[in-house]
Amino acid sequence: MKRVLLGTVAILAFAAPAFAADMPARTYTKAPVYTPPEVIYNWTGFYIGGHLGGAFAGNNSLEGSGGRFMGGVQGGFDYQFATNWVVGAEAQYSWLSNNNSNLVFPGGTVVTAKNNQLGSVTGRLGYTWGPALLYAKGGYAWRDNPNIGVAVAGTPAAFTTDSTHKNGYTVGAGLEYMFAPNWSAKAEYQYYNFGSTTFTGGPAPIVGSRFRDDEHTVKVGVNYRFGWGGPVAAKY
Template identity: 85%
Template sequence: MKKFLLGGAAFIAFAAPVFAADMPARTYTKAPVYTAPQAVYDWTGFYIGGHIGGAFAGNNSLEGSGGRFLGGVQGGADYQFATNWVIGAEAQYSWLANNNNGAVFPGGTLVTTNNNQLGSVTGRLGYTWGPALLYAKGGYAWRDNPNVGVSVGGVPAAFTTDGSHKDGYTVGAGLEYMFAPNWSAKAEYQYYNFGNTTFTSGPAPIVGSRFRDDEHTVKVGVNYRFGWGGPTAPRY
């Protein structure tokens, strides 16, 4: 038995290198490089939101110089097409702080005006790359009936104008950015024009005077976005 065991061990020791030489070499496979999934942003869908900012009357305005605080709401819908283009429509409404400025004429004649509400319905067209959207907008503008007043030496005086100029147009541009699923933030400039107001009667210094009715506004806001044709936030 002892001789048998020694012979078996010697056979194994001799055969092992032979079998090892006949086995194919193991092929080393390099692990694939990890690629993080890319976010896909889709602007198609409805949205609602709010904004705050400031309004500044243009040159030759009855409101005089200085700015006013504004705040409001907006809502709209966008459609993304041709990969990077977005078309949409938006309704916006803003409340403005009171304005006590005015225009002073010779003889102590003071003209003041104040309107506290602005609204617009606009179309917009934009170009998007990743989470950012750069857009331009334009359309119909509305404001509340301006509260115009005339006084001479602090005493109210009668007058007439050529109309209320409540309807007008607006144009603007802005940048919107998706910062979280279903949420976007924007910064926007918007110009409102309601024509000109001309005084047709009243104290002599103001008769025939013509003033521009316009507002320059800057706003920042946040929108909550609802999708209709796909996710409106990054997909991972």
């Protein structure tokens, strides 16, 4: 009996390594690497806001080439489509600080001009990635009466012009960035063109003189977006 037990133990001792070799190797599964969810920004919705900046008249302008402070308000609507594209419309109104331009002609003739308001209604098209939106805009522009005056040796003189040139067009471009839910900030350049003013009557030195009516503006602003703006979903 003892010999039988010893024989059995010997057989098992030799067979165990071979049996272990035939067993499949244990496999290990590595835990997946954590990937944070991607935040999706949605620009669709209404917004209102305000802006500050400066306005600079173009060359040969009645308003002169000096810079003026500007501030105002804007509001509009954006619609995001095809993932990265945004189309919208915006109305904007700006107040300008007074300008004291004096154009001196021969014979002591002086022409002054002043306007204090700019407005626009534009469409805009932009491309967005994450919280940033790069856009271009263009459309209708308006300004208040330029309030032109003519004087000879300090005495007001009668004159006529071809038009008040209160209506024109505007184009511009800017970058807007969502820095918090429902809030965005922007930096923008906008050009306004109202044609040219020609003096058709008045003191002889000014008759036939023609001046451009345009403004170059740069501004920064903040918008509050109602409901839709800001990070609204997480993509895994």
